[in-house]
Each structure stands twice: as C-alpha cells, then as structure tokens.
Amino acid sequence: MRDYDHRQLVRSKIPEEVVLAILGDFKGERAEEVIGKIVKNLQRAADSPAKLQKYARQLAILARLRNLVKETIKIVNTMPIEYDITQDYLYLEGKQEQKQEIIINLLKVGKLSVEEIAMVAQVDVDFVKQIQEKMSKR
Structure with a gap:
C-alpha cells in the first residue's frame, strides 16, 4: 500500500x-x-x-x-x-487479559472461593473455573 x-x-x-x-x-x-x-x-x-x-x-x-x-x-x-x-477491540482484549491475571493471582493465593473471585473480577463463575482448570493442568 x-x-x-x-x-x-x-x-x-x-x-x-x-x-x-x-x-x-x-x-x-x-x-x-x-x-x-x-x-x-x-x-x-x-x-x-x-x-x-x-x-x-x-x-x-x-x-x-x-x-x-x-x-x-x-x-x-x-x-x-x-x-x-x-x-476498541484491542482495549477490550487488554482488559480481558488483565482480568485473567487478577483471577490467576487470586487463585494462587487461595484465600477466596471461586464465587468470590468471580465477583471481584466481575466475571462468570464458569470463567474462573476454566482458568482454574488450565492452571491445574500445568
């Protein structure tokens, strides 16, 4: 071009x-x-x-x-x-990645339930469970 x-x-x-x-x-x-x-x-x-x-x-x-x-x-x-x-797509993508990082860190700490993490991150419980599954497979 x-x-x-x-x-x-x-x-x-x-x-x-x-x-x-x-x-x-x-x-x-x-x-x-x-x-x-x-x-x-x-x-x-x-x-x-x-x-x-x-x-x-x-x-x-x-x-x-x-x-x-x-x-x-x-x-x-x-x-x-x-x-x-x-x-903007890239803005939303970055926001999603940030939420995933927060969820991963909260799961690592282990002080909150999946439901509480979902509430803090403002996502569905299923989304937190998916991340939790991926972490357990590593």
Whole structure:
C-alpha cells in the first residue's frame, strides 16, 4: 500500500478508500497533516454519525500498522463525534487479559472461593473455573 499516493485515496468519495489513505505514501507530508485530511474527508463522505464513528475506528486500527495511533486518536478526538476507545477491540482484549491475571493471582493465593473471585473480577463463575482448570493442568 505504501506505493500508492495517499492523495488519491484521500480525495475518494468512498469512505473505505479514504480510510486506506493512512497506509499510502505520504510523499514527505507530516503524518498529522495527512491524518487531518483523512478525517476531514471522512466527515464529508460519511452519511451518518454512526458510520463516521465506524470509519474512525477503522482508521485507528489501520494506524497501528504505521505506528500512528497516538496522532490518529488525537486528531479523531477533534471530530464532532466521540471515538469510544472502550469499544476498541484491542482495549477490550487488554482488559480481558488483565482480568485473567487478577483471577490467576487470586487463585494462587487461595484465600477466596471461586464465587468470590468471580465477583471481584466481575466475571462468570464458569470463567474462573476454566482458568482454574488450565492452571491445574500445568
């Protein structure tokens, strides 16, 4: 994708193509400028706030491939809609991993019941039991 001139993709009337501009050749332009153009055109091309949020989420995901997440989120946050990072897949994945670590540590301590651990970690009892089973197999 870096062989493509980002300017062609940014000018597209198709929002999915505009989002792909983040992967194109920036031709020496600063990343912030390019991201700003992408966001501005997405605002024009998206026909509803829900779709604009969807494209903003896609842009943030693709920005990871170029290590431009910080810049992208900063600019996306200036959009008239909110980009809810708590709905981002990687955010949710990290949150799940954190819960698993807490559960593992509480199981190792052995002072709480499975039900109490589930309540503390805010997960189902079955989830705690699954982790407990995996730990016993090691």
